[in-house]
Amino acid sequence: MTAKCLYEGCLLSVHDFSFSVVIRGGLNDEAVLCTSSRTYAIKFVMSSNTILIMPPPSSHGSSASGEELDTKSETGGKRTASAMAAATGHLELVEVAPNFEKLKSLLSERLYGEDTDSMDVEESTSGLYTWDDLLEKLQLSEKELQEGLKSLAAVQVGGFWRLVDKKYMHCVFELILLNAMQHDWSLQGLKEKEVVSALMADGYSAQIVIHCLATYGQRVSLAFEAGIASNGSYDLDSHVWELNERHVCLHYANQLLSSASRWRVDDFVDAWQQNLPSGVQASLDMLKGKILIEKLGSDSWLYPFSVANLPSNPAERFAALFRERPRWEWEDLEPYISDLRAPGKSVDALLLKYTRRTQPTAETPPIFTAR
Amino acid sequence: SECREWALLELQGVLEIQPSAQHLPLNAFSIGSLCRSQQEKYYFTIGYHELEGKKVSLKKPMLVLQKVLREDPIDVESSPVVLSTQYPTQVQKTSELKAIGIIRHKILFKTRPKALISK
Numbered sequence: 352m353t354a355k356c357l358y359e360g361c362l363l364s365v366h367d368f369s370f371s372v373v374i375r376g377g378l379n380d381e382a383v384l385c386t387s388s389r390t391y392a393i394k395f396v397m398s399s400n401t402i403l404i405m406p407p408p409s410s411h412g413s414s415a416s417g418e419e420l421d422t423k424s425e426t427g428g429k430r431t432a433s434a435m436a437a438a439t440g441h442l443e444l445v446e447v448a449p450n451f452e453k454l455k456s457l458l459s460e461r462l463y464g465e466d467t468d469s470m471d472v473e474e475s476t477s478g479l480y481t482w483d484d485l486l487e488k489l490q491l492s493e494k495e496l497q498e499g500l501k502s503l504a505a506v507q508v509g510g511f512w513r514l515v516d517k518k519y520m521h522c523v524f525e526l527i528l529l530n531a532m533q534h535d536w537s538l539q540g541l542k543e544k545e546v547v548s549a550l551m552a553d554g555y556s557a558q559i560v561i562h563c564l565a566t567y568g569q570r571v572s573l574a575f576e577a578g579i580a581s582n583g584s585y586d587l588d589s590h591v592w593e594l595n596e597r598h599v600c601l602h603y604a605n606q607l608l609s610s611a612s613r614w615r616v617d618d619f620v621d622a623w624q625q626n627l628p629s630g631v632q633a634s635l636d637m638l639k640g641k642i643l644i645e646k647l648g649s650d651s652w653l654y655p656f657s658v659a660n661l662p663s664n665p666a667e668r669f670a671a672l673f674r675e676r677p678r679w680e681w682e683d684l685e686p687y688i689s690d691l692r693a694p695g696k697s698v699d700a701l702l703l704k705y706t707r708r709t710q711p712t713a714e715t716p717p718i719f720t721a722r
Numbered sequence: 723s724e725c726r727e728w729a730l731l732e733l734q735g736v737l738e739i740q741p742s743a744q745h746l747p748l749n750a751f752s753i754g755s756l757c758r759s760q761q762e763k764y765y766f767t768i769g770y771h772e773l774e775g776k777k778v779s780l781k782k783p784m785l786v787l788q789k790v791l792r793e794d795p796i797d798v799e800s801s802p803v804v805l806s807t808q809y810p811t812q813v814q815k816t817s818e819l820k821a822i823g824i825i826r827h828k829i830l831f832k833t834r835p836k837a838l839i840s841k
Binding site for chain 1 (some may be wrong): 818
């Protein structure tokens with residue numbers, strides 16, 4: 352008999368299912384059940400009772416539930432419902448948050464860097480993972496894996512998903528920006544063909560250049576003139592990219608922060624604006640979640656403190672935040688916890704669990720401290 | 723939609739199948755008669771026992787899952803795994819599961835069976 356598992360879940364999840372689920376896990380893992388977008392830990396609940404399950408009658412077309420039997424049937428005969436199976440118990444599901452740290456560490460086994468780019472074909476495939484490999488090893492749903500890969504700016508090369516070395520990415524981005532300045536290209540309308548050929552001349556692969564454009568910007572719809580060739584045909588090779596202003600600003604901010612880790616805020620803002628390409632406007636708001644500002648006397652100083660380097664587990668995240676600063680104002684705290692994921696728990700619930708909120712007077716903003 | 727509502731009957735105790743018939747699927751047997759009275763009481767007669775029960779809504783609905791059988795031979799070492807109901811902690815070769823039914827209510831029989839005197 353085939354139908355032996357019963358699953359217990361909430362009504363919302365039923366619609367989320369699209370009626371096809373997969374159970375994932377290696378021999379040493381605890382099995383999880385994945386829908387197309389969520390992942391659940393499985394608990395098998397045994398029952399000492401006899402559980403008979405019955406499908407609805409298929410041919411009669413009458414009631415949906417097969418147990419509507421009546422001794423006084425009008426035709427005089429008895430209707431039958433067939434028990435398909437006797438279940439020994441059921442599976443209870445508890446939603447779990449996706450583990451993106453494991454994804455990052457798997458993809459970090461073989462980072463795609465300068466050496467990789469110059470090679471034509473990579474020799475061994477150990478430490479390289481395809482989409483299917485990742486789904487199985489990480490026990491994630493497809494949507495969650497997609498999200499994870501996107502948040503890490505991973506790129507698919509030769510069927511394998513790769514994490515590009517950060518320094519290398521910054522290098523490529525810097526070159527794109529330099530070329531743009533040199534050739535007077537607009538950052539809102541970079542022609543893929545031109546950018547790729549300029550960087551290929553310096554030894555960078557087209558894949559990496561396009562991945563960089565996709566990570567720091569987006570494709571724009573073609574301007575009519577740019578796309579049409581002289582004979583009136585549509586030139587499909589004329590992809591045009593617009594760089595995201597925030598990413599451009601962040602790139603130059605990171606350069607400044609790597610040259611000196613502490614800056615007087617005014618000095619930083621001046622140097623930052625100076626380095627930016629013309630027409631690009633920077634603002635300190637762009638650095639939320641990446642820097643912290645503290646007042647020392649009459650001066651304000653900033654230093655790097657990136658949410659990307661903090662643990663993703665809520666308990667560990669709050670511990671790390673309170674180690675850095677015992678007291679937080681909401682405005683400063685928010686960018687460091689907005690990405691936290693705990694199934695079934697809202698941000699407010701997490702704050703309640705891990706912090707103590709005080710508000711000295713009605714006019715001053717609330718302060719959060721460790722619980 | 724292929725996910726229609728199924729029924730669930732829960733009985734305390736065990737249905738014993740005679741050894742000579744144990745190879746047959748469950749739906750080959752006529753287990754008993756189920757009736758519903760006007761007072762929303764359910765009666766399940768198995769052999770000469772009558773059980774009384776009532777319909778209960780499940781707090782959380784259940785889905786009936788069925789393995790999607792693959793046609794190609796499966797390589798045990800590299801294939802994904804599924805939970806076995808008999809040995810929950812072990813893993814066996816598998817494929818996907820499809821939801822083929824949803825259960826929102828159950829008819830629960832938990833009183834002592836009444837012995838019927840045959841005519």
